Amino acid sequence: MIYEPSWMAVFVFLSFVAATMGLSFYLGGRAKSTQGFFAAHGQIPWFINGIAFAGDYLSAASFLGICGMIAFYGYDGFLYSIGYLAGWIVALFVVAEPMKRLGKFTFADALDSKFQSRGIKLAVGISTLAVSVFYLIPQMVGAGALVQPLLGLSHWQGVALVGTTVIIIVVSAGMVSTTYVQFIKGGLLVFFSLILTVMILNQGLSVKQGGIDGHVFRTVGPVSEEKLGQPAWIESALPSMVMVPLDPSWNDLDFYRTKDVGSGEIITWRIERDTDGQVTLREAQTVSRDLDGKLLINGLPKGTKKGEPELHPVGYISKLADGKTQTGPLNPLTYLQELHGAEIIRWQGQTVKETDGSETTIYYQQPTSGAKLLLPGNHPTFKGIHSNNITDRINFVSLMLALFCGTASLPHILIRYYTVKNEVSARKSTIVGIAAIGFFYVLTLYLGLGAMVSGALDVSDSNMAAPLLAKSLNEGLFAIISAIAFTTVLGTVSGLILASSGAITHDLLTTVCGFKLNDFEQVRIAKFASVIVGALAIVLGIVFEKLNVAYLVGWAFSVAASANLPALVMMLFWKGTTKEGVISAVVVGMTSSLGWILLSADTFKSVYGLDPANALVPFSQPGVVTIPLGFLTLVIVSLMTKNRNIES
């Protein structure tokens, strides 16, 4: 699709940046000590901290990723919503109060509170950095991906803009400014998601034949397959078109191609075979990159202005239950009921490597019942639950386990417990966080489903589903939602940079390396570390531009759950835990989960470009193996070193 920069979006975003910068400088005086820089003096009110939890946690993956996944695959995106929220139960019931009681500035503080071990600080400091960097990359890549269509800037400019803004926010007032940025962002995100949801419900559902640009996707047939090659039939059924011979690489695919003699546009048709031997042709869309690197849409050079060749927006209802054409306003229950009985035109993508070396991606219609879309198992990651392959099912369980255990192990989330005054406030702020995050995740289902039938989807970019949904409803709302999408990145990245700078300054330099730094020097080093981590995040965001961002968030959750949770839980609830056990659990959990991911089918396919069948581990998600392995390692090593600890 062709995106025209929205000056209103630029204005709203810059206003937000200016406001947060002003706030950061205003609050700068409160972060001159380590206590102020890392923990906001423990004086953040519990309600503000609770909403800041939401602002910290609801990253681009939650807002853009989940909405996009629901818009393209239905219920499967909601599985992530459920898993992410359920993880907060672990945080509240198991982790919240002990974290506040035991820690001071970093996650390592809490784990090390009983042992005062440099080994623990080293292992946990490194795991904090590993998890934070894996989490940082997708945020920065997401920022770059958003900037291009919305503000008209290039990817690197977007990454640099967001990175620089975040560095200034963190350096100016550390946890104080970070907290207020996250509070404002969390509040805005939930509020405007609610507005969008109300508009979706008020609009109801209606039958359409194409997207919001007015293009009607054609359907031809049913017809006997032999006729497809007959010029007489083509002349009558597809006037002004001639058949295009298929490249040999297309031979095994169910597609048929014609060329419009007048415009030169190549129309690709998906062949659907009926049970009686007849076929139906449904109009598809193609994006090709020729050998010169030029982008072609349906065989014509991609345009730069409206009216020139571009992908048509998609996502609409082709049938409603009982032959209705529109429903009128609906409530949250009837919306789901009407959608359950509808037929929705989803779009699938398939990439073909042509014999001349060029590449074509075909996007084709796939009419799907609403009932099917409201069940899990449509996305490639979750398709396995309908197969007979047990490893596919274990892979699903493993992912849901990592989501459940990962939240309470993310260092940038855990350090927020140090910003409130006591354990009661830690608990209350977690409850507020659960309410805000849970409410938002309920809204994501409606936002995603609303986008699915909005007629506004960009078939080539699922991350744009939420902003484009807003655009289909109201141009002003689009500007605000786009600006919020950026602030989503700002809030999460500032938390990650702060967690990383704490790990470097407080855990690694001061404790492990033994540098004697006074309070002022620690803050100065922490600010310097923030700049370094921020600069690294900018570089990684530019380098990993093409990498699947959701994939990296999965890494972060799996590594966090495997490395951090076993040590934290056992330290709290098992008196036999030794420092050697904690170190071993963190090291084994981190390396085993990372190793498993690197040897998995997903990585073979997405990162190395190798045949996933050659992967060295039976399924891609490590959690079901590496989380128990972390617990087992801790128990065995603790039992082995128990006597040594008693003697010492």
Added chain:
Amino acid sequence: MSRNAKIGLVLFFIYTTFYAVYVGLNAFAPETMAQTPIPNVNLAVIYGFALIFVALLMSLIYGALCYVCGDRQGDQ
């Protein structure tokens, strides 16, 4: 172990069981999720919403129990 921690662990195991049943049904009996206990609303949607609402409900119960058991005495 503190009283709050004990309450937290009990609630944690209740919620974890609720979540584990959901994951287990999706993984090993996905056809169950297609049932529609409410007309045209399937079990997957109902269970998903239930997991979110129960999380909030249990967190409020936890907060209330902690207040009754400890915080109030502390405040006094």
